[in-house]
Amino acid sequence: METVEALLRQQEVLRAVIESISSELNLRPLLTRIVRHACELIGADNGTIGLVDERRELVRTEAIWQMPESELGAEMPRGVGLAGKVFATGEPLVLGRYGELESTTQPSLSANAVIGIPIWWREKMIGFFGIGTDATRQSRQFDQRDVETLTLFARHAAIAIENARLYAASEHALEEMELLYATSTQIGTAHTTRELVAAYLNLVTRGGRFACTVTRYLRESTEVGTVEVLGRWTPQDGLDLTPHHYPYHRDALDEALDRGETLAIPDVHTDQRVPETLRRIQAESGRPALALIPLRVAGAERLGHVILSHSQIHDWTPVELHPFEITAQQLASALDSRLQQERVATQGQQMAIFEERQRIARDLHDSVTQLLFTMTLIAQTTAAAWKRNPDEGERRVGRLVELSQTALSEMRALLAELRPPVPQPTGRELLETKGLVAALEAHLAATSDESTPVVLKVQRYRPATFVVEHALYRIIQEAVANARKHAQARQVSVTLSTLSRGTTRLVIQDDGCGFDTRTPTAPRADGSGMGLSTMQERVVKLGGTLTxxxxxxxGTRITVRVA
Known part of the structure; x- marks a missing residue:
């Protein structure tokens, strides 16, 4: 009768225990609850529960009940210790003394009676109970009824463990989605490679204990090149975006990395695949453990790596590597995009240099080249003119001297733009920094001529854009030069104003000899007619008018209006 009552009580306890473990979804607390209830079910004093690591073929202790803390994390391969024996056979094991085992993790408990029970799920062993009695408190031995009770309990424990694993997987998937979203958001707002790397490292290393480095290749060929460190984060120093460069030669690690595989290296000093250069770098940093995650874009070769390192020899786990692996693809795509943009920007700078050279060439053509052309025309006719009339020949020689001096002055002005004198700024620099009025005042002062003074009048002028002011500056230069050289003017006035609707008006007027506006303005032997077509082109580009x-x-009056 007492035996029946004991069985009934045990079944009632078993039901309560099953309800208890079924309500817990977090794996670690669940395992602790399971091992505690297992001890309570059969009146035992202490116990452990371990889970099977299929990849490494061992049982690792995950939770304990009234056992030394050193038991947590103990790993038992097949056939070693109580857990290893059960793992090897898949059958329960009962021992009168724990010390009967060939190897034990807790020699101080050798006198305890122990029972080992496998935990099965769908024909696969997923875990193990190790339950014992304290020999100093009781001399009880485990029997077949204890085996049956714990075997039944193990079936329900397996269900609870798998449910907790499913819950953990769903939580992990949610965290993964949140990480991917955060990564996309953070790196999506970065404009440069530097900003991109900083955003990535600040995100993925948050609260981390591993150093993380982002690198890229600067290849000279498929076999050699340079590895550029774009940024690194360490637990001690935080973020560092100082660039570093190391020589690259293809080695034994590259084949796996080319396939997109992560290389986890517990100790670079014992892994024969690691090249001496990389081994030396890790030795200098004091970080022997290394994990290389390739940065690859579909249809392209590797861009670089995300590199994790640890200050101790370390066996990398999939859980540790996973956040970096899932974000590596996003980083690779964003990095490739930023590098492409920077290459385009570099090409744009080269194009700007090309356009500046063309501008200089155009200015040379508009001024010095035209003067030289005029000088050539005069020189070609001077000898014949001298023979006919020495006075005419002398006049033409005088004209040649005048034109050559003007050409020299124009060339000096252009050279001043290319190589500005110190400390005087060039006309272009004054335009950019102080505007048109200041640039004109400086230019007119530098080119002053007592025989033909130039008066600058500024009437309610509101500064325009640099493009407009630069064009007006060039037009004034050309018009004043023409008035001095060809119109024999005694005075020139330049008037700048802004009309009521924001239109900029420029008026250049001289009291020279004037010319017939109905005749073509192509250069003639005496140099007249130069520059008018160039002025017209500049104004048309601005959408303005020139009369x-x-x-x-x-005399001559030139009026420019630009809206």
Whole structure:
């Protein structure tokens, strides 16, 4: 009768225990609860529960009940210790003394009676109970009824463990989605490679204990090149974006990395695949453990790596590597995009240099080249003119001297833009920093001529854009030069104003000899007619208008309007 009552009580306890473990979804607390209830079910004093690591073929202790803390994390391969014996046979094991085993993790408990029970799930052993009695408190031995009770309990424990694993997997999937979203958001707002690497490292290393480095290849060929460190984060120093460069030669690690595989290296000093250069770098940093995660874009060769390192020899786990592996693809795509953009920007800078050279060439053509052309025309006719009339020949020689001096002055002005004198800024620099009025005042002061003074008048002028002011500056230069050289003007006035609707108006007027506006303005032997077509082109590009009022003997008035 007492035996029946004891069985009934045990079944009632078993039901309560099953309800208890079924309500816990977090794996670690669940395992502790399972091992405690297992001891309570059969009146035992202490116990452990371990889970099977299929990859490494061993049982690792995950939770304990009234056992030394040193038992946590103990690993038992097949056939070693109580857990290893059960793992090897898949059958329960009962021992009168724990010390009967060939190897034990807790020699101080050798006198205890122990029972080992496998935990099965769908024809696969997933875990193990190790339950014992304290020999100093009781001399009880385990029997077949204890085996049956714990075997039944193990079936329900297996269900609870798998449910907790499913819950953990769903939580992990949610965390993974959140990480991917955060990564996409953070690196998506980065404009440069530097900002991108900083955003990535700040995100994935948050609260981390491993150093993380982002590198890229600067290849000279498929076999050699340079590895550039774009940024690194360490637990001690935080973020560092100082670039470093190391020589690269293809080695034994590359084949696996080319396939997109992560290389986890517990100790670079004992792994024969690690090249001497990399081994030396890790030795200098004091980080022997290394994990290389390739950065690859579909259809392209490796861009670089995400590199994890640890200050101790370390056996990398999939859980540790997973956050970096799932974000590596996003980083690779973003990095490739930023590098492409920077290459385009570099090409744009080269194009800007090309356009600046063309501008200089155009200015040379508009001024010095035209003067040289005019000088050539005069020189070609001077000898014949001298023979006919020495006075005419002398006049033409004088004209040649005048034109050569003007050409020299123009060339010096252009050279001043290319190589500005110190400390005087060039006209272009003054335009960029102080505007058109200041640039004109400086230019007119530098090119002043007592025989033809130039008066600058500024009437309610509001500064325009650099493009407009630069064009107006060039037009004034050309018009004043023409008035001095060809119109024989005694005075020139330059008036700048802004009209009521924001239109910029420029008026350049001289009292020179004037010319017939109905005749072509191509260069002639005496140099007249130069620059007008260039002025017209500059104004048309701005969407403005240029009008020229001139009559022979009555001077010239040039009016420019730009909205």
């Amino acid at each position: 020229i009022d001139s009559r022979l003997g009555a």
